[in-house]
Amino acid sequence: MNRLSELQREIETVREELDVAVLAGKGVRTPECRRVSVRMDKLIEAYIQCREKVQHG
Secondary structure (H helix, E strand, O other): OHHHHHHHHHHHHHHHHHHHHHHHHOOOOOHHHHHHHHHHHHHHHHHHHHHHHHHOO
């Protein structure tokens, strides 16, 4: 469960970074937003895989 909590914290941190990037770039179609978005996608994927592993043994 510790890994799930760690991933949740990382996702929240990256979500905040994305908010800042969107506001700074005045939109979502900036390289910085794309970079942060890809990072968020990878964290969410890792969270889902970890959660499935915990649920299925």
